[in-house]
Amino acid sequence: MATHLISLIFWSLVAAGSAWWYWSESGALVAVLLLSWYWILQQLWRAHRLESWLRAGQVTNAPAVTGLWRDLGDRMRRLLLQRDQQVQIHADRLQHFLQAIQASPNGVTLLDNQGRIEWCNDTAAQHLGIDPQRDQLQHVVHMVRDPVFSRYFAQEKHESEVVIEGRSHSLAKSVKLSVQLHPYGEGQQLLLTRDITAVYQAESMRRDFVANVSHEIRTPLTVLSGFVETLQSLPLEPDEQQHFLALMAIQAARMQTLVSDLLILSQLEGSPPPGKGELVALAPLTQQVLDDARALSALQDINSSGPVHTLILEPVPGWTLSGSRDELLSAMSNLVNNAVRYTPAGGTIHIAWLRPDDEHVVFSVKDTGPGIAAEHLPRLSERFYRVDRSRSRETGGTGLGLAITKHVVQRHGGQLRIESEAGRGSNFMLSFPASRLKAV
Numbered sequence: 001m002a003t004h005l006i007s008l009i010f011w012s013l014v015a016a017g018s019a020w021w022y023w024s025e026s027g028a029l030v031a032v033l034l035l036s037w038y039w040i041l042q043q044l045w046r047a048h049r050l051e052s053w054l055r056a057g058q059v060t061n062a063p064a065v066t067g068l069w070r071d072l073g074d075r076m077r078r079l080l081l082q083r084d085q086q087v088q089i090h091a092d093r094l095q096h097f098l099q100a101i102q103a104s105p106n107g108v109t110l111l112d113n114q115g116r117i118e119w120c121n122d123t124a125a126q127h128l129g130i131d132p133q134r135d136q137l138q139h140v141v142h143m144v145r146d147p148v149f150s151r152y153f154a155q156e157k158h159e160s161e162v163v164i165e166g167r168s169h170s171l172a173k174s175v176k177l178s179v180q181l182h183p184y185g186e187g188q189q190l191l192l193t194r195d196i197t198a199v200y201q202a203e204s205m206r207r208d209f210v211a212n213v214s215h216e217i218r219t220p221l222t223v224l225s226g227f228v229e230t231l232q233s234l235p236l237e238p239d240e241q242q243h244f245l246a247l248m249a250i251q252a253a254r255m256q257t258l259v260s261d262l263l264i265l266s267q268l269e270g271s272p273p274p275g276k277g278e279l280v281a282l283a284p285l286t287q288q289v290l291d292d293a294r295a296l297s298a299l300q301d302i303n304s305s306g307p308v309h310t311l312i313l314e315p316v317p318g319w320t321l322s323g324s325r326d327e328l329l330s331a332m333s334n335l336v337n338n339a340v341r342y343t344p345a346g347g348t349i350h351i352a353w354l355r356p357d358d359e360h361v362v363f364s365v366k367d368t369g370p371g372i373a374a375e376h377l378p379r380l381s382e383r384f385y386r387v388d389r390s391r392s393r394e395t396g397g398t399g400l401g402l403a404i405t406k407h408v409v410q411r412h413g414g415q416l417r418i419e420s421e422a423g424r425g426s427n428f429m430l431s432f433p434a435s436r437l438k439a440v
Contacts (some may be wrong), residue, residue: 106194107177113187115139115153127177127193129167140191149179158182166195176200212384212399216258220251261400264330265383265407273411276322279438282353283316285329286363290351293336300345308345314352319361322436323412331408334401335365335428343369360414361437363430372420380418381406405430412436 098119101108107124109117116137117130125132130143141150146164158181166175176197182190227248231241290313297307321328339349350366372380372387379385384399406416413433420426 106192109140109191109193111140111189111191112137115141115189117143118188124191124193127166127175127195152179153181163196166193166197209383213258213262216384216399217255220254223251224248258400261404264404265400268327268404268407268411273413274322274324274327276436278324279320279322280325280328282319282321285325286313286316286332286351286353288329289332289336292333293340293349296337297340300340309340309343310346310348312348312350314350316353319353320438321361321412321432322438324408327408327411331405331430332363334405335363335430338401339365339367339369339426339428343367355434359434360431361434362432364427365429366425366427368425371422371424371426372418373422377418377420381416 098121102121104121104123107121107127109120109124109128112118116139117135118137120128120130120132122132124130128144130138135143141153144164148162149164152158152162161178161180164177164179166177174197175195176199178194178196180192182192184190227244230236231244236244290311293311294307297309297311300308336349336351343349347368349368350364352364352366354362354364356362376387380387381402383403386399402416409416409430409432413436414431417429417431418426419429
């Protein structure tokens, strides 16, 4: 700035001196005024160009001006570039922040000080059934039409969360959401949503499990208590006492079987899956399952000296399967023993190991029993689920056999498959990956 003023004064003196030399004092004054007006007009023109450039907002296309305005233009351009860089940095940070929120498994909705939706991530949109673009600036209570949420939103304080019904694409599936409001900024609120359907289902399964276990144990305990009371209070003949003791032994064995199955389930759920280091020969394992099934079949009729079913075992190839022998024995025995229990005397049970394709090896148990209606098939492997409760108790089942079997086959990388039709028998199959099979 000082340089430009000194330059102006210098040239004014030069012009005044020259004019005074040629035209006297009046000429010098006119020369100074003309030079001053020229300099002012020049500066105004440069200032106009600089102002036009600033109005246009084109930081890179600075006007070609000289003197003081060039220095000012360069400084302004540097400041504008720095401002744009800071704006870009903040925009990038905001974008990364929004991407992080978008990736969150929980729903996040930003509300203004009037409760209107400013922004939400995709998870929140799915939870609450809203459209992030269409429903922007709509009041959240109008979008989430739930009485529980409306009462919760109307409260002055939101120190705890509430549970509401979420949006579901299926009428058969109920979605539970945990929602909570958090204040921030100047009257704004952060609405967080979390899908707790699995937690609710687990809690429901826990309650059902406890109730079923209690019921299954209470029944034999009631019978045992009744028999004990009878033996203590009534004088019975020795043969009557033996009859009651035999019935008590049956109930005690039933409770023991139930406890044993519960322990097996607990061990399966709490231990790591079996590796591929242990090889189990299938031929002797299947023969043991068949021998146990024949013994169980003989018990179905006290007047019979042998099995009351026709048990057919197809020749077992010389295969070995990597996994846990005890778990495989339990799963295979459950399928064969169930077939024996539910197939009427005189029926046929067909046992075989199959290789339907290059990817799988299958243990199949096919019977000629009463079969199972289609609506029951998806739930057969649930704990304590029974098609006919009275029939299950008569056969001594605990309702845990297929649950154990399903756990075992899944731990070995396979799946339990069931094919059945009412009145036409059933086919229960354990399908294992062929990678666990080794041919001898």
